[in-house]
Amino acid sequence: MSFESKVVWITGASSGIGAALAREFAGRGAKVVLSGRDEARLAAVAGELGTETLTLPFDIRDDAALAEATQQAIAWRGGVDVAVANAGVSQRSTALKTDMQVYHDIIEIDLTQQIAFAQGLIGHMADRGSGRLVFISSIAGKVGVPMRTAYCAAKFGLIGYADSLRGELSRDGVEVHVVCPGSVATDVSRNALTADGSKRGKSDKAIDEGIPADEAAKTMVDAIALNQREIIVARGMEEAMGKARQTPDQLFDQVAAMVAAGYIEKMEAEG
Template sequence: MDYSANFAGKVAWITGASSGIGAALARELAARGALVVLSGRDEARLAKVAGDCGEALILPFDVRDEAALAEATAKAIGWKGGVDIAFANAGISQRSRALNTAMQVYRDIIDIDLTAQIAFSQGLIGHMAERGSGALGFISSVAGKVGVPMRTAYSAAKFGLAGYADALRGELSQTGVSVHTIYPGSVATGVARNALTADGTKRGRSDKAIEEGIPADVAAREMLDAIAAGTREIIVAQGGEKAMGELRRTPDALFDQVANMVAKGYMEKLEAAE
């Protein structure tokens, strides 16, 4: 049985853990017996979440600071001798028309939502593959399945994160490390309030869809139940958003086909041809 079916005693590291989905995942993981590592920029807010999580390690840093990330990775691995599950969750959304949006907004969102999450994963995959076990959870979005107006930068980053996760899943398919891509729809968090506008300033107000969205704790339970069941592509949404995500769901047979290519030496053949 894959270790991820049982979170008890496992070390789980979550970025963006000070609020929203990240905080809900931390609390739910702790309730299931996991030892949580909490990362984000706001140490005080992380400490508040940690207060609900039993034994926890707080590692505050900006996900764009690769030196700080490397230091945090060493501390996370060293805390209990390894990281069993990691959630690349840190991110920021957008509410602006492409016609009006400054290029710096695209750079900032892609840097935070895509590049920094890849760097987070890259620091752990060698460790997990060497141990022959582990799980990586990438928080994409239904907007990473279906391009959503007013979110061109966000959709670009979340589509990219899903692509990285899918390719990585194939590469790691023979190592014992599982990869799970999670596509939330509207979840009741501060994501819309904190979204960037056309000039890069925070929006400062929420959306009706977000306010009436899935409670974060309910979404977190659904995500973890799906990971425990071994689901590779996890759509956590309701109504029309769920329908849109399901229309773009990747068939499991395709994931299996890629894993079979790797099992038959696809990567070694490419490397030998270089």
């Protein structure tokens, strides 16, 4: 598909994968809505894009602010065509040492509020009969990785929500994409939470030597344009791990066929 003149809303757009996706979509002619907590950094990204932009800064954990931003994004240019749930935070601590509050925080940011972001848009997209929801999960959403138990729990959960949602919306013209990046050269490791909830403040060698963010973004958008439903963006061992756990397209098709055959209506009729 072409993204020319489409409205693309990206959360976590002030840096890293989110900013790179903004550049990639803008380069393909999209109008871009940028969200994140840091208004100044969002404005800096917007200034790079050379396209129509709308900056909607808010904390993804603030439900009222999210609802207001959703109304603004929909009203801006007549609707949201592509929504990218990218906001998130990683982890670097073992389960034995990690405060329970860290689990609450990471699961809220990486799972619950990504669901809230999508829930605010699915009615709008279904009513229009078109739209794309893109969920940035992780290879750690396919394979349990040490020192990331909270992060893995959230990213596995995000894929489960997205896969179920894809089936439900399969008759409504709404496409759902799951992106599973491996190591991408961003500040994800530097911003990761440690056992007590503080920021780690330093990066990993694997991240520093990872896929450049702009290269990763191009791969992601190419795959979305080709309507790939589960997208692995990784190299080496990480790519092999992701591919080993990649969901076959036939299974997605089977779920869609269940919905087409009236599965939802039968379940609702049974109460």
